[in-house]
Amino acid sequence: MNTFVEAKGFRIPLVGLGTWALRGRDCARLVEQAIRIGYRHIDTAQMYDNEEAVGEGVRASGMRGDVMVTTKVQPTLLSPPDLERSVKQSLAKLRIDHIDLLIIHWPNPRVPLAETLGAMAKMKQEGFTRAIGVSNFTVALLEEATKVSTEPLVCNQVECHPFLNQDKVIAACKEHDMALVAYSPIARGGAMGNAVLERIGTAHGKTAAQVSLRYLVQQGIVVIPRTSKRERLEENFAIFDFDLTDAEMREIHGLSAANDRIVDWSWSPNWD
Ligand SMILES: NC(=O)c1ccc[n+]([C@@H]2O[C@H](COP(=O)([O-])OP(=O)(O)OC[C@H]3O[C@@H](n4cnc5c(N)ncnc54)[C@H](OP(=O)(O)O)[C@@H]3O)[C@@H](O)[C@H]2O)c1
Secondary structure, X not given: OOOEXXXXXXXXXXXXXXXXXXXXXXXXXXXXXXXXXXXXEEEOOHHHOOHHHXXXXXXXXXXXXXXXXXXEEOHHHOOHHHHHHHHHHHHHHHOOOOEEEEEEOOOOOOOOHHHHHHHHHHHHHOOOEEEEEEEOOOHHHHHXXXXXXXXXXXXXXXXXXXXXXXXXXXXXXXHOOOEEEEEOOOHHHOOOOOHHHHHHHHHHOOOHHHHHHHHHHOOOOEEOOOOOOHHHHHHHHOOOOOOOOHHHHHHHHOOOEOOOOOOOOOOOOOOX
């Protein structure tokens, strides 16, 4: 099995490290360790307040050229001048030559999408990032975005795990040749203790978290699990040496419900 997906010709490693809530020296060390273990995709955001530490970890690994670094533009900074300024600040914090994948963190209905996407395209054309994408976009917003964007959008990063049914957005991403990047892919640790995932894991000599991640990557979905523990970095990466059967995939899909979100969307339209 490949360890990456391609979307509009842009290659995205299937397993990345999520870094929300990781900070300072610990964050830098974990990023460096993850890259040494084999991770080639690191996910940060302006909002996480850890871009300096992420950049430090990437540089310390000595493998910058092999690693895809994603950052996300804060939803309060989506007007073109704010976006451009913030991307330059992100690069200065990361202290790397360019961003690999620049994402709109969350839509902001107060700023016309075409304006934001115009600024994102400019960032790509001027070499600040190699590719652009979106996050937390509904199917309707994806349709609008793909129509107005002048540069290819390579991903939609959304909450995705065995307990949340994301069939519609998965289908929309496929239709537009975009990768779906799953955040909270082990349901913030909630996969552990689930009877079905535990039983299937035992049958393969794997943990419930590994089954949750394998279930996603086996569908071509990119996962960005976060951990603050070195041993779990290894565990979350060791998902390419087993296959779930069709029956197991169906059983896991049966755990999902339409509205079982962890991340609260109710605050999103209330930007100042
Ligand atoms: N675009 C967005 O709006 C958005 C929203 C949310 C998240 N994200 C991104 O997605 C990443 C991942 O999502 P997330 O942090 O919400 O949730 P997650 O990766 O599903 O879960 C992280 C939690 O699970 C625990 N964990 C990690 N590996 C484990 C394992 N093998 N066994 C048991 N527990 C384990 C971690 O604890 P320990 O530290 O103790 O291991 C942590 O508490 C974030 O870090 C961020 O980069 C993006």
